[in-house]
Amino acid sequence: MTSEIILQAIVTGLMMGLIYALIAAGLSLIFGLMEIVNFAHGEHLMLSMFSSFWLWSLFGLDPLFSIPITILLLAFCGVITHYFLIRYILKAKMLIQICATFGLSIFIRSIAQLLWTPDFRNVDKPLLEGRIELGSVFIGQPQLYASLVCLVAFVGLYLFVTKTETGLALQATAQDRHAAEVLGIPSNKMFAIGWAIGLGCVGVAGGMMANYFFIFTDVGINFALFAFVAVALGGFGSIIGCLYAGIIIGLVESLGGLLIDPSFKLLYVFVIYLLVVIYKPQGLFGRY
Amino acid sequence: MKILSVENLSRSFGGIKANDNVSFSVEQGSILGIIGPNGAGKSTLFDLITGYTKAESGKVQFFDKNIFGLSPDKISNLGVGRTFQKLKPFADQTLLENVMIGAFVKEKNVKKARDNALEIINFVDLIEKRHHFAKELSTGQRKRLEMARAMAIEPKLLLMDEVTGGVDQKTIPGLVELIKKMKKTGVTIITIEHNINIIMEISDNVLALDQGKSIAFGPPREIQKNKQVIDSYLGTFDAA
Numbered sequence: 001m002t003s004e005i006i007l008q009a010i011v012t013g014l015m016m017g018l019i020y021a022l023i024a025a026g027l028s029l030i031f032g033l034m035e036i037v038n039f040a041h042g043e044h045l046m047l048s049m050f051s052s053f054w055l056w057s058l059f060g061l062d063p064l065f066s067i068p069i070t071i072l073l074l075a076f077c078g079v080i081t082h083y084f085l086i087r088y089i090l091k092a093k094m095l096i097q098i099c100a101t102f103g104l105s106i107f108i109r110s111i112a113q114l115l116w117t118p119d120f121r122n123v124d125k126p127l128l129e130g131r132i133e134l135g136s137v138f139i140g141q142p143q144l145y146a147s148l149v150c151l152v153a154f155v156g157l158y159l160f161v162t163k164t165e166t167g168l169a170l171q172a173t174a175q176d177r178h179a180a181e182v183l184g185i186p187s188n189k190m191f192a193i194g195w196a197i198g199l200g201c202v203g204v205a206g207g208m209m210a211n212y213f214f215i216f217t218d219v220g221i222n223f224a225l226f227a228f229v230a231v232a233l234g235g236f237g238s239i240i241g242c243l244y245a246g247i248i249i250g251l252v253e254s255l256g257g258l259l260i261d262p263s264f265k266l267l268y269v270f271v272i273y274l275l276v277v278i279y280k281p282q283g284l285f286g287r288y
Numbered sequence: 289m290k291i292l293s294v295e296n297l298s299r300s301f302g303g304i305k306a307n308d309n310v311s312f313s314v315e316q317g318s319i320l321g322i323i324g325p326n327g328a329g330k331s332t333l334f335d336l337i338t339g340y341t342k343a344e345s346g347k348v349q350f351f352d353k354n355i356f357g358l359s360p361d362k363i364s365n366l367g368v369g370r371t372f373q374k375l376k377p378f379a380d381q382t383l384l385e386n387v388m389i390g391a392f393v394k395e396k397n398v399k400k401a402r403d404n405a406l407e408i409i410n411f412v413d414l415i416e417k418r419h420h421f422a423k424e425l426s427t428g429q430r431k432r433l434e435m436a437r438a439m440a441i442e443p444k445l446l447l448m449d450e451v452t453g454g455v456d457q458k459t460i461p462g463l464v465e466l467i468k469k470m471k472k473t474g475v476t477i478i479t480i481e482h483n484i485n486i487i488m489e490i491s492d493n494v495l496a497l498d499q500g501k502s503i504a505f506g507p508p509r510e511i512q513k514n515k516q517v518i519d520s521y522l523g524t525f526d527a528a
Contacts, residue, residue: 165392165401172378172389179376181360182338182369184393184441 004136009258010251011137015147017250019205022150023223024230024242025157026201032174032237033194036086036097040105042224044199046112048074048206049215053121056210062127067149067207074203078195086195087188112217121215128211146208153204157197158239170194174237222266226253229273235286244284248272290349291316291445291476297336297346306332307343308500314445314493319467319477321491321508323484325521328497330480331373334447338370339363350445365393369443371434373450373480377422383409383433384418390440405440412436412466428459435466439475446470448479452486464490484521488512496521 027041038044051073055066063070081104089100128142161167172180173190181187205223213219230249234241249269256268276283293313299306306329314320322330335341337348339360348356355363369390378386387405395401409418412432417425422433431451438446451467452460464486471477471490481487487494487508494511496504498520504511511517 163398165396165398168381168385168389169392171381171385175378175380176376178340178360179372179378180389182340182364183390183437184361184364185389186359186361 005258006255008137009254011139012143013251013254014247015139015143015250016253017247018147018150018154018243019209019246020223020226020230020249021243021246022154022157022201022205024227024234024246025154025239026198027224027227028231028234028237028239028242029157029161029170029201030194030198031231032239033170034086034090034174034191036089037101037228038198039098039101039224040081040108041202041227042220042222043105043108043112044074044077044202045206045220045223046215046217047077047108048203049210049213049219050112050116051203052207052210053123053215056123056126057121063123063207063210064127064145067204070207071200071203074199074206075196078197078199079192081199082192082195087191090191109217116217118217122213123210123215126211140212142208142212146205146211149208150205153201154243157201160197161239166193225266226269229269229276231283232273233276233283235283238283238285241283241285289316290314291351292337292478293347293349294333294337295347295349297333297343297348299332299336299341299343305329305500307336309346310497310500310502312495312502312505314476314478316444316476317471317474318492319471319479319490321487321494322478322480322497323482323487323494323511323517323521324497327499329500330497331449332500333497334370334449334478334480337363338368338447364441367442367444368447369438369441369445370447371431371438371449371451373453375427375430375434377425377430377433377437379423380421382419382421383414383425383436386422386433387436387440390437393441405436408436408439411439411469413462428455428463431455431463432466435470439470439473443475445476445478448477450480450482452481452483460486 023045027038030036030038048070051070052063052066055061055069056063085100085104089097128145131138131140161170169185170190170193173185173187177187226249230242230245233248234245252268252272253265257265290313295311296309297307298309310333324330332341336343339358343356346356347354350366350368353366355366384405387409388401391401391404395404409415412435414429414432417429422430425433452463467477467479467490491508493506494508495502496511496517503516503520504514
């Protein structure tokens with residue numbers, strides 16, 4: 001095995017890792033804010049990919065240009081999810097909360113299968129096609145741009161949460177909603193904003209992945225599982241932890257597949273998950 | 289002019305009446321001290337006024353506005369701030385960020401909110417700690433942080449729950465001086481205190497609670513002589 005092949009695997013892992021990181025950041029933001037795990041995160045990712053697909057299929061809008069619409073649609077979906085489901089279960093027992101978001105995932109996937117059938121679809125001839133060659137490393141343009149857009153979105157999210165008024169209010173609500181409320185911060189509004197941003201992140205990732213991934217109703221399942229591992233590894237509620245964890249997962253998946261056996265890619269990632277749960281359950285940067 | 293009028297405020301938890309028809313009023317610019325033994329309903333009274341806990345009955349009037357039943361954020365936005373007995377700093381934020389979160393209520397511009405926050409941090413004598421995380425501060429410093437954060441919303445009325453509780457003796461005089469300094473800014477203060485000497489020193493009026501009921505209300509000197517208050521609470525007061 002040559003160093004070029006390993007370098008290729010590292011680049012591929014890094015690119016996938018940035019996408020995992022952004023998906024996980026959305027999940028982590030929602031959990032950090034209200035301690036509710038969104039088990040429908042994968043289905044929301046599926047919706048974002050279908051949004052890009054239908055905007056291309058019906059209106060000829062390339063996924064690259066439909067990204068803002070997809071983000072807005074997913075953000076709206078987040079607000080709807082909060083107002084029609086989540087706010088009613090905020091004070092409920094954890095089991096009820098799990099059943100609610102798990103039920104939501106089944107509901108969304110079932111509706112998607114009913115409306116769009118389980119067929120595989122793809123965006124034909126998107127603007128981002130082909131690959132570039134950097135020395136001995138080949139990089140697919142759709143993958144490269146998807147990871148770069150996800151990185152930019154991640155940095156934007158981090159700056160928003162740490163530097164803006166709403167971001168600080170979100171952090172305050174996440175740490176102690178009652179203390180935040182007596183400072184005039186409406187927690188319900190913050191929760192809705194959190195859902196909008198969380199699913200907006202998924203909108204970015206899904207919209208970019210629509211350029212090169214097959215789009216089908218179960219597409220989000222594996223991504224959601226990886227996002228859960230990333231959140232656990234990075235630390236529940238930690239956005240910066242998601243970046244490190246997403247990259248680690250991307251690299252482990254890619255290098256494990258290359259160095260050991262590609263058919264056990266998922267296994268390597270879940271071994272990490274088990275090690276985290278056993279030896280560092282609070283994750284790398286977690287506060288839970 | 290009355291800034292706050294509370295009439296017949298009641299709240300029960302199970303069979304226990306935490307607040308039972310409590311009534312009192314506060315003059316603008318004054319300090320009202322609230323005393324009472326443990327479990328008298330002092331902190332619950334703060335929770336009811338600030339909307340943190342829903343009252344079952346009664347009336348709470350802030351200036352001319354009935355704030356009974358409003359959510360805590362709406363009450364806060366009207367100009368009612370509070371601190372907590374069990375401190376609630378945003379532990380993962382710096383002192384400056386903690387105070388900025390409060391300052392954003394009145395000032396949306398980040399730079400101006402930062403400047404306002406720094407001014408308040410200077411006011412509570414913690415300027416050198418502004419970049420420290422809240423979790424790194426001592427209990428006394430966290431008390432000042434909560435006072436600064438509450439002041440940042442530019443309250444007209446500030447409810448402070450046991451500011452001198454849980455701190456060492458050397459820290460107490462500084463906190464008392466800070467309360468007096470806050471009063472001079474024009475803010476009206478209601479403070480819960482277990483240290484009766486402090487209450488007598490700083491308060492314009494005192495409300496005594498026992499088992500959820502208001503048993504006395506008036507100037508400190510009158511309260512000191514009230515037999516019911518002495519029986520239920522002031523028996524331990526060394527100057528009584």
